[in-house]
Every structure is written in structure tokens, then in C-alpha cells.
Amino acid sequence: MAYETILCETKGRVAIITLSRPDALNALNTQLVGELAEALTGYDRDDAIGAIVITGSEKAFAAGADIKEMAPKSFMDVYREDFAANWDVAARCRKPVIAAVAGYCLGGGCELAMQCDFILAADTAKFGQPEITLGIMPGIGGTQRLTRFVGKSKAMEMCLTGRMMDAEEAERSGLVSRVVPAADLLTEAEKVASKIASLSLPAVMMTKETVNRAYETTLSEGILFERRVFHSMFATEDQKEGMEAFSEKRKPNFKNR
Ligand code: HXC
8 A cells, every 4th residue: 555644564573654744744634644544454454463663753753733734723623523533543453553752752743652552762752742832732642641651740741831851751751661772763663563473462462452451440340351351361272372382391383363
């Protein structure tokens, strides 16, 4: 599939999607979000893919939603079309999605990164929710997801002032899983994605679903959900293979079903 605003490639069982609107620092517009949604849905359905990386350029993961596209819209425009309701493209994916972030990761860009399962940051990464400086506020999860990642005080300060956080602060605050030198970002992201993609796909998908459950439910319901999913894993061939391989001191050969 030929896209105009993203580049797609696969390396083994890893799919890499590169946001590519260099003239607009990868700002998210309707076309880009549509193409990203289509590519993600395709990889999510593709048995040959076990993990997905979303990345941007050295200068920007994405500098937000496209301000020039949004500027002329009226309240009735955005309300009637329910603007951005379907921009939770990465959050809808059932396979693991890793955000590999260098440079600016702002507004809708930061919100897209936070929809991913974890964020690997280059030491050049800068995170922020600058919408307030445009007379608006985050619209695809920023006020909710950032608060869950970094806590109320820091999320509130960032959303109310538009202040950017550097990579070191983002790691310290729990927004990103790890910071790596910018030159190593993609190699590291591919390495961690291929590690995940080499494991049992049903186990990986169920684990992702169960960790995400922690955000949606009480502790006791979450633990019950975990135990039920854990029990169901004993119906998979991969559980037999994984445990037999351990006993036989060999590498498992997962069937992924
Ligand atoms: C449209 C953008 C853009 C954006 C940058 N550009 N960000 N275009 N939407 N979000 C364009 C610029 O207009 C410029 O185009 C080119 O990209 C390069 O940007 P510069 O500003 O010249 O680069 P620089 O001086 O290095 O500054 C980088 C920057 C700045 C600090 C990241 O571009 C910036 O502040 N961008 C806006 C960040 C922002 O407010 N994001 C939140 C958007 S609202 P030209 O043609 O002039 O060369 C949002 C809402 C999400 O995300 C929720 C709703 C769905």
C-alpha cells in the first residue's frame, strides 16, 4: 500500500511505521491519521507481524495535531463530525505498539505516543501538551493519560502552562520506559520489538490486554481478570511448548496459536 504521510517497512516479525510529513514536523492531519489507522489495522491482522514500532524523524516524533487544518473549524464543525473521536488509532491495536520518540513530541503527538504500550525516548526527546497556548486543550487523551503516567501535579502544570519536559525528566516521571542516545533509538526500538515478536503472540496479546485492564478497573476486579486470563493460557499450545522447552533446556518454538 502506498501512503503519502507515513512510511512502512517490516523487518522479520516487526513492522516499523515512520510518520513522514517533514515540512510540518509530522503534524497529525486527517490524512496522516487515516493512513496510520489503516497501516496499524493491517499489521494487527497480519499473522506474520508480532510487534509494531511507530517513530518519526530526528527533529520530531510529531509536533501535534495540524494547527493549520484545525484553525478554520467552528464548534459545530468539530461537534457534528465528532472531530478526533477516531484518533485513538494506536490504542485500538491488540498487538504491542512501541513509540520510538526523538525530538518534539507535542500535543496530539504526545497523545499518540501515550496511546502506545510504551515509549522509548532518544535523549533529544521533548514532551509537552502546548494546546493551552493556542487557546484550546488536549483532545485525544492528554489530560487523562498524562495524568495517569506522571501524576496530577506535573500533568496539571504541563497542561496549564504548555511547558516541555526533556527526556531525562520524562524517564524520571514515568512517562517513558527508557532513554537511549539518539543515534541508537531505532536499533533499540527494533531490538525490543523483535524480542517481543519472538515470544508467544497469544501470551503477549493477553498480557497487554491485562496490563491495560489496570487502568479501567478496581484492584480486585483486575486481579480476578488476570487470573482468568492466566488460566486460559493453559489452553494454548505455546504454554505447553514454553514449559517443555524449559525442562528440555532448549529454546521454545512457539506456534503463536
Ligand atoms: C501545523 C506545524 C505544526 C503543527 C510545526 N508546524 N508544528 N504545522 N501544525 N502542530 C510547521 C510550522 O508551521 C513550520 O511550517 C514547520 O512545521 C516547521 O516548524 P517551525 O515552527 O518553523 O520549527 P521550529 O522553529 O523548530 O519550532 C518547532 C516547534 C514549533 C517548537 C515544535 O513548530 C511549534 O511550536 N509547533 C506547534 C506545537 C503545538 O502547539 N502543538 C499542539 C497542536 S494542537 P512552515 O510552513 O512555516 O515552514 C494539538 C491538539 C491535539 O495537538 C488534539 C486534537 C486532535
